[in-house]
Amino acid sequence: MHGVEQHSGVLDRLGESIASGARAPGTVLTLAVLEKEFGVSRTLVREVVRVLESMGMVEARRRVGVTVRPPRDWNPFDPRLIRWRLGGPGRDEQLRSLTELRTAIEPVAARLAAVRADESTRRRLVELAARLRELGEARRGTDPEYLQVDTAYHALLLEASGNPMLAALQGVVAEVLSGRTALGLMPRSPDPGALGDHVATAAAVASGDAAAAETRARAVVMEVLEGVVEGTDEHDGRP
Amino acid sequence: MHGVEQHSGVLDRLGESIASGARAPGTVLTLAVLEKEFGVSRTLVREVVRVLESMGMVEARRRVGVTVRPPRDWNPFDPRLIRWRLGGPGRDEQLRSLTELRTAIEPVAARLAAVRADESTRRRLVELAARLRELGEARRGTDPEYLQVDTAYHALLLEASGNPMLAALQGVVAEVLSGRTALGLMPRSPDPGALGDHVATAAAVASGDAAAAETRARAVVMEVLEGVVEGTDEHDGRP
DNA sequence: GCTGACAGAAAGATCATACTTTTGGCAACA
DNA sequence: TGTTGCCAAAAGTATGATCTTTCTGTCAGC
Numbered sequence: 001m002h003g004v005e006q007h008s009g010v011l012d013r014l015g016e017s018i019a020s021g022a023r024a025p026g027t028v029l030t031l032a033v034l035e036k037e038f039g040v041s042r043t044l045v046r047e048v049v050r051v052l053e054s055m056g057m058v059e060a061r062r063r064v065g066v067t068v069r070p071p072r073d074w075n076p077f078d079p080r081l082i083r084w085r086l087g088g089p090g091r092d093e094q095l096r097s098l099t100e101l102r103t104a105i106e107p108v109a110a111r112l113a114a115v116r117a118d119e120s121t122r123r124r125l126v127e128l129a130a131r132l133r134e135l136g137e138a139r140r141g142t143d144p145e146y147l148q149v150d151t152a153y154h155a156l157l158l159e160a161s162g163n164p165m166l167a168a169l170q171g172v173v174a175e176v177l178s179g180r181t182a183l184g185l186m187p188r189s190p191d192p193g194a195l196g197d198h199v200a201t202a203a204a205v206a207s208g209d210a211a212a213a214e215t216r217a218r219a220v221v222m223e224v225l226e227g228v229v230e231g232t233d234e235h236d237g238r239p
Numbered sequence: 240m241h242g243v244e245q246h247s248g249v250l251d252r253l254g255e256s257i258a259s260g261a262r263a264p265g266t267v268l269t270l271a272v273l274e275k276e277f278g279v280s281r282t283l284v285r286e287v288v289r290v291l292e293s294m295g296m297v298e299a300r301r302r303v304g305v306t307v308r309p310p311r312d313w314n315p316f317d318p319r320l321i322r323w324r325l326g327g328p329g330r331d332e333q334l335r336s337l338t339e340l341r342t343a344i345e346p347v348a349a350r351l352a353a354v355r356a357d358e359s360t361r362r363r364l365v366e367l368a369a370r371l372r373e374l375g376e377a378r379r380g381t382d383p384e385y386l387q388v389d390t391a392y393h394a395l396l397l398e399a400s401g402n403p404m405l406a407a408l409q410g411v412v413a414e415v416l417s418g419r420t421a422l423g424l425m426p427r428s429p430d431p432g433a434l435g436d437h438v439a440t441a442a443a444v445a446s447g448d449a450a451a452a453e454t455r456a457r458a459v460v461m462e463v464l465e466g467v468v469e470g471t472d473e474h475d476g477r478p
Numbered sequence: 479g480c481t482g483a484c485a486g487a488a489a490g491a492t493c494a495t496a497c498t499t500t501t502g503g504c505a506a507c508a
Numbered sequence: 509t510g511t512t513g514c515c516a517a518a519a520g521t522a523t524g525a526t527c528t529t530t531c532t533g534t535c536a537g538c
Contacts, residue, residue: 030517030518030519031519032518046519046520049519060518060519060520061518061519062517062518062519063517063518063519064519065517065518065519066519
């Protein structure tokens, strides 16, 4: 019964139950109760609570217990919290937040990349964009390979920004992209304009044209945003 | 010797020494050593290590010890890490990252706010912008009150975006603003254009003009960015 | 000399328990 | 009614014991 990742297991179970709202803000727990509920020792419960506390999700006070804090106190950038939300009832809301964040981040990342990226990065970015267009024009927008190239492209762009905070968002952007595919929101034939903007962004970055890179990247994310706003995109193959 | 916030004290000391680079990536520690170094029990050290692990700053492995991970694995959005960096040798670099992040975030926040903000929020935003202009025109750009109003204005804008991730960045924006003032980078007479853009952004949000709000907010942050790029701004009062 | 199995040890992971410190609440009192 | 002071509850900390994993070295077999 011991030994197999108890800490992360309990952390996930407790964190998820808070993130999902199953344990509402204001709920008071005690270490003793948690001990019994999860069948682990006090030591382990404390460590888990400490981590949750560091995420702003709970507050432990003497004589009171462990109180669940309201969502606005949570650190919404914690990867674990994002995962819990994506796996629970808050999934759509979380995807919306992330998508909006993306519209903010990517254009600036493109601008910075145009100034800072090294040669090989610029080249790779252009290659990825070209490959993406190929796949799109071949009506392979729902292929795993399309998703993979798309993810690599956006990740590289963020990385190339030279800003650690922007670069750290690679994971969440990947989540948005794969989430979109998983939900069947990708058309087999991606919008030619969007594909062109991917290519144009890469070209602008490659040539060091910061203003153009930002503008084109903005066009990319704006098209994405419209897709999400409209909700269910019409899929290819329908009349 | 017991009882007084040992956890956060040890966490801060250890975390800061890692963030500052005093303990380089790859450095291996053991719980036993940390116990002795900080003069606390294993329990406490473990809890601290668990928190640092949750931030991606260290990795604990059996038979090996606690290894310091490279900065690119750290979660740069963790408020504690940001604080440690702002207090150490990475201060300038951190401020640059935050400023760039700000240029990404604020225009989008303005756009969203124009669509989502409620009436009283729109009103307050307009009031704050007006007050900011008054103070600026009265050559009080270095006043604590100017900083306070400026901070409140930007915080409200982020809050009004209705996006929790953007709203969560209030604290870091506040850090940037106060950092800028603390470093003496604020002129007594802020640029009239910038003041005007603050007002125009608020007006656009108030009238629900999303496109204008985004454009004007972008003008605000771009002016800021130029100031930072130029580094030492010429202060008012010189020939 | 190279490969692979085995033994031992090192270090974290977990548990159980005891003791300390803070603090919320209540009751007695002014 | 307000204030003071006590008590018990619950987190905070410390410590010792045990379990588990994994690294390392060694020795047998090829």
